[in-house]
Amino acid sequence: MTNLICASCGKKYPTNYKGYKCDTCGGLLELRFDAKFPMEKIKKRKPTMWRYREAIPIESDENIVSFDEGFTPLLPIVINKITVLVKQDHLFQSGSYKDRGASVLLSHVKEMGVSEIVEDSSGNAGAAIAMYSAKAEVKCEIFVSDETSPAKVSQIAAYGAKIRKIHGSRENVAEAVIPETKEKYYASHCYNPYFFHGTKTFAYEISEQLGWKTPDTVILPVGNGTLLIGAYVGFNDLLKARIVKKIPKFVAVQASNCSPIAKMFFHYSERLPNTKTTQTVAEGIAITKPVRAKQIVDIVRKSGGTFITVEEEEILRALHVYSKKGYYMEPTAAATMAGVQKYVDKMKTNELIVSTITGHGLKHAEKN
Ligand SMILES: Cc1ncc(COP(=O)(O)O)c(C=O)c1O
Ligand SMILES: [Zn+2]
Incomplete structure (x- = not known):
């Protein structure tokens, strides 16, 4: 049976639970769900992320909120004579990979009959949530920082969502939204496990594009x-279903100016550091207090992976280099490509590497 479960105390909740964390201990919620992959059916379906229908925890087809998103191209890019496969997730309807999570989360919102939601975001998750809310006819309010790229804020407003601009950092925004969640459903991309059961389709698509193999x-x-x-959830689903044989190594990229999880990883710490972070052009990953930091460190370590931090100059260089090759991305996405460059520079063995461009250049055009 599908249910929500607290990762800290194990308390179970029905899937229509409206809280955003455990009401007993404040722990993070996970979703217990058995993903199925009927291959013959999957192969015959349209090339969208919903082709993995039986692996996505939405009960009724009527509730699916979709723009036929997903199945983005996996393109080869040669770096230092090594071919890296780069998933073009900036090509989604709202211009970032967040559509994967938002499609499933808004489908769940519709399935529960919720009519009003609230969310906080550095911009792209807010744009995706606002876009799917428009399609689902759900009233939506997005909290953003007054430093968010104007293009992202305009996009959120264009979808008809109400915007609440909060002065200061992403953390101020995250704090400001909490009182609102008492009255309205918190459609959080960080807390809500349904969002992760959308982003997991990234792993399914890569595996299928590689002939059901793991990179x-x-x-x-x-x-x-x-x-x-x-x-990680996606590759695990495939492993459990015996479709692939292993989990890939996870290499996480953070901006040096804001790299709290990389610090936890390298210091073998259980807690986020107290050190100050500074501004970065990679606004999408400028998160000082990520709520799932420990979970991220555990995944990276368990997979045999590592963290890479990238300097501002490296991000801007990658932005320039890949624009000149025809890949127009926002600086946050360029940070990943700068990380790929650093990884390939030090690589000793022959590895099949997959990375991604997560956000479109038009998101940030006025600042590029
Ligand atoms: C373009 C882009 N890439 C990557 C990320 C990072 O996603 P996450 O904060 O979930 O790690 C974001 C988040 O907003 C983003 O907008
Ligand atoms: Zn709990």
């Missing part, structure tokens, strides 16, 4: 870890 290494950006955790 050796995946190199992913990490702020709150919604793609990294989702990808």
